[in-house]
Amino acid sequence: MEESENILYNNLKEAFMLREDITFFNFGSFGACPKPIFEEYQRFQRELEYEPVQFIVNKGPEYMKESRVRLAEYLTCDSDDLVYVPNPTYAVNIVARSLDLKAGDEVLSTNIEYGACDRTWDFYCAEKGAKYIKQTISLPLTSKEAFLSDFWKGFSDKTRLVFLSQITSATGLILPVKEICEEAKRRGVLVFIDGAHVPGHIPLNLTELNADFYTGACHKWMLTPKGSSFLHVKSEHQKQLDPLVVSWGYKSDFPSQSQFLDYHQFNGTRDFSAYLTIPKAIAFMKWNNWLGEAEDCRILVQKWLPRLCELVGSKPLAPVTDEFIGQMGSIPVECDNPIDLKNILYNEFKIEIPVMVQNGQAYIRFSINVFNTEEDLVRLENALKDLKERKLIF
Structure with missing residues (x-):
């Protein structure tokens, strides 16, 4: 590429x-999606149709690896800590389904999150007997400190995970997730940041942010074709994530060095060309x-x-x-x-x-x-x- x-x-x-x-x-x-990036998308789709088996089995995985390396450079993280997913909601489902929540445990969030994510946490928390806490945030915000004060009022000794957006959907607000991550670490709880609106919109350095889980969309502000997003997971948490779709990567006959990639990157036959356009999108943004x-x-x-x-x-x-x-x-x-x-x-x-x-x-x-x-x-x-x-x- x-x-x-x-x-x-x-x-x-x-x-x-x-x-x-x-x-x-x-x-x-x-x-x-700008024309050059869309043309790259169609170029991969044509290559797929010219020789579907070679593309999906041999060339595609190599293209995917190269794309992840380029995305990791852009996001400042390790490429083996990234997997591609169709959208952030898919990523939230992977984590919510796999998280070892017990009856009475709590997931702390806000009351200004994306509706599909709210529904995901409602579903899995109800299934496990946990509680999804949608802490009320006073609007309009007056300061970062006021937001943090509102948010942490929802914390308790039962809180096991903090989940919130870096940029909210309905309100469009940028939230102080760096401070949230730092305080959550101090309190000994995991952090999952929904960054659907972040890549290509505001600067993002995943290593500095240090969230346990982070998902972002490339098909929004990063300009790629629809259905291209990522899930970033710190290495120490990767083995606890079950595949949302069980396929050939589970107990693979040809395992890679990463169970994380084996379990989550390939879920059966699909056109993953959108993921492969990410290097072109990064180049487009750089040149322009x-x-x-x-x-x-x-x-x-x-x-x-x-x-x-x-x-x-x-x-x-x-x-x-x-x-x-x-x-x-x-x-x-x-x-x-x-x-x-x-x-x-x-x-x-x-x-x-x-x-x-x-x-x-x-x-x-x-x-x-x-x-x-x-x-x-x-x-x-x-x-x-x-x-x-x-x-x-x-």
């Missing part, structure tokens, strides 16, 4: 295949000054978030600084029907933007990436004014 020389764009909007007639503010849900571009996007979010909140009569969910706000901003709104509101924004105004509800509060979450402009945000502002005049937002 070699880096292409033709991945430098003067206008990065041209790199994306998004519809011209849609104002796209929902990068946070599934991302969008992604850190600088991300900073410009973050500045745009921070400029417009207070303005849009004021328009609908609400306030930002935290101080509008790099500490809490990245390339996503969530606007608290009052409305009768969030689903209808989302559909109206799309059908009438051609704006693709999520309207989510958490703890009874609706949020319009806008994501900004390199193809978005001030004109896009003016379009959103005008749409919100119209909806407010029609009393669809109040």
Whole structure:
């Protein structure tokens, strides 16, 4: 897998295949894949179809290993501590199913986590007689210290694992997970960080963070095709993780040096081409000054978030600084029907933007990436004014 020389764009909007007639503010849900990375995806898919057996049995595993090495360099970790998974929810299921929870044990989280992960912990905790504690976080946040104070109020001598997002889904907030990891270690409990929105969005050094378990999506802010994510597990915990799907890697006839990889990397026949595009995505970001571009996007979010909140009569969910706000901003709104509101924004105004509800509060979450402009945000502002005049937002 070699880096292409033709991945430098003067206008990065041209790199994306998004519809011209849609104002796209929902990068946070599934991302969008630039043309060179998508072409790499299709190149691997064609190679798969030219000789399926050789690809899946021989070449594919070598490609996968090379891809993991490149991702590990990007995330600052050991490649043998990474396995690829289709999405972070899959990774959470691996850990939740395998964790040796007993009746009465507790998993401490927050009440602003991603719904699919909440459901996963509810399911496995109920199965094992444990409790999933969704500690209430006071919003808006006033400081990092206030968040930490709220969070640790949920800790008890029964807490066995801390689970929380580094960047939340509905609220779009960046949480102080480094401090959480440090304090959890001091208290002697494991930490699992859901970093679905992190890679390609804000800097991530897994060695420095030192979480026991970490999952992140590559198909969001890291620009790869859909269905490419990873699970990072510290070496001392790997053998306790059972395969979510039992396949040929379990008690393998040809074991590798890593049970972790044998158990979790191959789960039967599937197209894993999306995983193999990660080196191309890293090269694309490097060539196109992604850190600088991300900073410009973050500045745009921070400029417009207070303005849009004021328009609908609400306030930002935290101080509008790099500490809490990245390339996503969530606007608290009052409305009768969030689903209808989302559909109206799309059908009438051609704006693709999520309207989510958490703890009874609706949020319009806008994501900004390199193809978005001030004109896009003016379009959103005008749409919100119209909806407010029609009393669809109040």
